[in-house]
Amino acid sequence: MIMNTKTEEKFFRVLMFLSTIFIVGVLLLIVVSVLYKGLPSLSFTMLTSIPKGGFYFGEEGGILNAIIGSIYLSLGATFLAFIIGWPIALYMNVYLVKHHSLVNAIRFVFDVLWGVPSIVYGAFGFILMVFLGVRASLLAGIITVSLFIVPIMVRAIDESLKSVPRGLLESALSLGSTRSEISYRIFSREAFQGIITAILLSFGRAIGDAASVLFTTGYTDRIPTSLLEPSATLPLSIFFQLSSPIEAVQDRAYASATVLISMVLVISLLSRFIGNRRN
Amino acid sequence: MNNKISIHNLCLSIDRQPILKNVSLNIPTNKITVILGPSGCGKTTLLKSLNRLTDLIPGVQQSGEILLDGVNILNGNQDLVDIRQKMGLLAQRPYPLPMNIYKNITYGLRISGRRNRQFLEKRVEHYLKMVNLWDEVKDRLKDPASALSIGQQQRLCLARGLAVDPEIILADEPTSSLDPISSKLIEEKFLELKSQYTIVLVTHILRQARRMADYVVFMYLGEVIEQGTPDELFNNPQHPVTKSYLSGQFY
Numbered sequence: 001m002i003m004n005t006k007t008e009e010k011f012f013r014v015l016m017f018l019s020t021i022f023i024v025g026v027l028l029l030i031v032v033s034v035l036y037k038g039l040p041s042l043s044f045t046m047l048t049s050i051p052k053g054g055f056y057f058g059e060e061g062g063i064l065n066a067i068i069g070s071i072y073l074s075l076g077a078t079f080l081a082f083i084i085g086w087p088i089a090l091y092m093n094v095y096l097v098k099h100h101s102l103v104n105a106i107r108f109v110f111d112v113l114w115g116v117p118s119i120v121y122g123a124f125g126f127i128l129m130v131f132l133g134v135r136a137s138l139l140a141g142i143i144t145v146s147l148f149i150v151p152i153m154v155r156a157i158d159e160s161l162k163s164v165p166r167g168l169l170e171s172a173l174s175l176g177s178t179r180s181e182i183s184y185r186i187f188s189r190e191a192f193q194g195i196i197t198a199i200l201l202s203f204g205r206a207i208g209d210a211a212s213v214l215f216t217t218g219y220t221d222r223i224p225t226s227l228l229e230p231s232a233t234l235p236l237s238i239f240f241q242l243s244s245p246i247e248a249v250q251d252r253a254y255a256s257a258t259v260l261i262s263m264v265l266v267i268s269l270l271s272r273f274i275g276n277r278r279n
Numbered sequence: 280m281n282n283k284i285s286i287h288n289l290c291l292s293i294d295r296q297p298i299l300k301n302v303s304l305n306i307p308t309n310k311i312t313v314i315l316g317p318s319g320c321g322k323t324t325l326l327k328s329l330n331r332l333t334d335l336i337p338g339v340q341q342s343g344e345i346l347l348d349g350v351n352i353l354n355g356n357q358d359l360v361d362i363r364q365k366m367g368l369l370a371q372r373p374y375p376l377p378m379n380i381y382k383n384i385t386y387g388l389r390i391s392g393r394r395n396r397q398f399l400e401k402r403v404e405h406y407l408k409m410v411n412l413w414d415e416v417k418d419r420l421k422d423p424a425s426a427l428s429i430g431q432q433q434r435l436c437l438a439r440g441l442a443v444d445p446e447i448i449l450a451d452e453p454t455s456s457l458d459p460i461s462s463k464l465i466e467e468k469f470l471e472l473k474s475q476y477t478i479v480l481v482t483h484i485l486r487q488a489r490r491m492a493d494y495v496v497f498m499y500l501g502e503v504i505e506q507g508t509p510d511e512l513f514n515n516p517q518h519p520v521t522k523s524y525l526s527g528q529f530y
Contacts, residue, residue: 174366174368176387176391
């Protein structure tokens, strides 16, 4: 009997260890293979020029259109999602304190929305565009991506507001604060680092998603100068250029992947860093 | 005796579970009323119903009357901000606002529109001196309040509550998270403050109740078992539950 529990313990320890090693290994393999392919093609021209002669055939030029486009798109979408998501999270945690089951229902809805595949948001955005008669553009992409990241934004801010102690709410109410004063002056300040983390998390999701921008933002060689123009993005830069038979074009895809993975990595580390400072 | 607050037949339930059962009592003006009783007897709920923080509890139902200066505050058409400003709350542990020491004190004044800097500075000094905190923090008013020790934070919370000029201080086991020296400071402050404020002190510490009380309310399982002057209640308890509590058979 004693032998058995010991063997069991050992078995599961080895299993857990191997699973962990496996996943870390896969992650490293992804990063290394992308860097292996992408780093050699990362040149100054690659980062600072737009494709010449069309992104699918032109052998000259770089991926500046995709870098700038992705930053525009993600900044816009994150901003929009924050403007929508922040008040929702405050409403749930400051105004609806008495309505526990309602708040839980809202959380459930956002969790479901979080799980909806981004291509569905893309399709929804596309339907909306057709309905409104808008063509693929930066604006349509920003709106679609913001819908896609609102659940992330809301739930991440919600989690940090949830950890604000009830006693602080009671103390603030006892000082004669209204709920809106508590929301913006106290809760948002108390959960400030959590809110920054939520913004970074949402930004990371926005910049890395291909499916939601596929129909809505389009793709172009140019750097957009208005919200109504289509725009290139890094994920689609990989998607379109990797399938090209021309090696120089493929290099642009690998370079895009390298830039994208570095950005996501930096954002993740930054939000980790901020999240840790909170504790 | 002049009563600041009168409670008549207050019943409170959460999800139909009765928490307060037909509570009736008077809280005299400018005295320390101690609500005494074992954990879970409804003391804190009773205290929080006074400034309607019980409104925040999901599934709560209340009936009865709470008269503040003769006006029922449970009947729904009262301005809650107004009621709450009349009552400073000191919680079981300090909850400093996420801002600096200075702003913690001026917060209540600023949200009610007082923005004159000289006025605010005078108030900060006045109330910090009132709670014996001024000398400890006068050189670092711009530091975050969370940098203070727990005992200092609790005094800061008291000063913050006093700064909005309440008439009543509600204290929910205010010394339970404090060291003996800080506890003593808070107790001494209360004894000083009672000449200007009506104080309601919730505690389960018998000795604290003996030291502080002008009027004692003993609660058990959501009911007021006995109330009276300390002399009546501590020296001559009538009810068997009070007797066994006072003799230390449960706490």
